[in-house]
Amino acid sequence: GAGVSQTPSNKVTEKGKYVELRCDPISGHTALYWYRQSLGQGPEFLIYFQGTGAADDSGLPNDRFFAVRPEGSVSTLKIQRTERGDSAVYLCASTPRGTGDNEQFFGPGTRLTVL
Amino acid sequence: AQSVAQPEDQVNVAEGNPLTVKCTYSVSGNPYLFWYVQYPNRGLQFLLKYITGDNLVKGSYGFEAEFNKSQTSFHLKKPSALVSDSALYFCAVRPFSSNTGKLIFGQGTTLQVKP
Numbered sequence: 455g456a457g458v459s460q461t462p463s464n465k466v467t468e469k470g471k472y473v474e475l476r477c478d479p480i481s482g483h484t485a486l487y488w489y490r491q492s493l494g495q496g497p498e499f500l501i502y503f504q505g506t507g508a509a510d511d512s513g514l515p516n517d518r519f520f521a522v523r524p525e526g527s528v529s530t531l532k533i534q535r536t537e538r539g540d541s542a543v544y545l546c547a548s549t550p551r552g553t554g555d556n557e558q559f560f561g562p563g564t565r566l567t568v569l
Numbered sequence: 570a571q572s573v574a575q576p577e578d579q580v581n582v583a584e585g586n587p588l589t590v591k592c593t594y595s596v597s598g599n600p601y602l603f604w605y606v607q608y609p610n611r612g613l614q615f616l617l618k619y620i621t622g623d624n625l626v627k628g629s630y631g632f633e634a635e636f637n638k639s640q641t642s643f644h645l646k647k648p649s650a651l652v653s654d655s656a657l658y659f660c661a662v663r664p665f666s667s668n669t670g671k672l673i674f675g676q677g678t679t680l681q682v683k684p
Contacts, residue, residue, distance in 0.1 A: 458612070485670060496573075496659050496674030497613070510669040545613070554601055554663040554670035557615035 456480070458561035460546050466567045467536055475531040475564045479548030486529050487558060488521055489545040497545055503529060504552050536568045571596040571664045575675035582650045582682055590645040590658050590678045598665025602643040603672065604634055607657040616658075619643060630654070650682045 459478040467473050479486050484505055489497035499513040503523045511521075518536075523529040533540055543565050547558035574593045582588045594600060604616040617628025619636045627633045634645045643660060657679050661672040 487671065489672075489674075494676070496661075496676050497672075499671040499673070502669045502671055504669075510671060513671070547613075549670060552670045554668065555618075555620045556670065557603070557618060558613075558670070558672065559615070560605075560612040562610070562612045 458546055458548055458559050460544075460561040460564050462564060463562065464565045464567075466569065468569050469536060469538060471536050471568075473533050473536055473566065475533075475544050475566070477529045477531070477546030477561060479527060479529070479546070480559055481527075483548035483550050483559070484526070485549045485552035485556075486523060487547045487549075488529070488531050489547065491543045491545055491563070493542075500531070500544075502552065509552065533566075536566075538568045541566055541568045571662070571673055573660050573662050573673050573675040575658075575660055575678045577678050578676075579679040579681060582680070584652050584682050584684050585649050588647050588650045588654070588680065588682070590660075590680060592643045592645065592660030592675060594641050594643065594660075594662045596662055596664045596673075600665060601663040602634075602636060603661040603663075604628065604632070604643075604645050605659045605661060605674075607659065607677070613659065616645070650680075652682050652684055655680055655682045 486503040488500040491497045502510040506526045518534045521531045543563040545563045547560045549556040602619040605613040624636045660675040
């Protein structure tokens with residue numbers, strides 16, 4: 455079956471611009487996670503959705519970052535006024551439920567480059 | 570602070586030899602522990618997990634890991650390495666205090682298996 459997909463695979467933007475990154479989780483998975491992976495580092499948690507609601511957004515670095523999941527499936531991570539430090543690979547993952555004992559299924563990521 | 574440490578940036582091993590990739594953690598309570606592998610230009614793939622029960626867990630592709638509570642470690646092992654095992658490996662922990670399933674990742678260890 456289809457795995458987690460993310461679009462675009464690559465995004466190059468200029469400092470100060472707005473970007474949207476999309477994640478399509480595995481069908482039926484109610485839990486969705488966003489992580490950010492900087493070069494040479496492990497993924498860092500950003501936000502977790504259970505259904506349509508953001509159950510934990512403690513990892514969002516500041517108020518320029520925002521994410522939505524209006525229908526409980528596709529999620530969009532939005533970054534306003536991008537900065538060069540936002541350059542990273544943004545990963546999305548989903549699980550059937552968010553109890554923490556499930557493996558997370560990861561998408562291939564979106565590589566964001568802010569010039 | 571809750572954290573995961575992978576003390577080796579790179580592990581080199583000859584094909585056919587046993588391999589170990591080290592991981593230690595620092596979290597409160599009983600953790601859920603995971604290993605993921607990342608191949609170039611591909612998403613993170615789940616290898617194995619420890620939730621409870623037997624300290625030795627077996628996973629995909631012949632990998633196994635041993636949970637050692639006294640040493641707060643969860644080292645990844647394989648009896649006989651293959652060249653195709655060469656990849657980037659991440660240890661991750663779900664803190665006991667988290668009921669959302671968010672993971673804390675180590676910085677990763679590159680495994681290089683030489684023929």
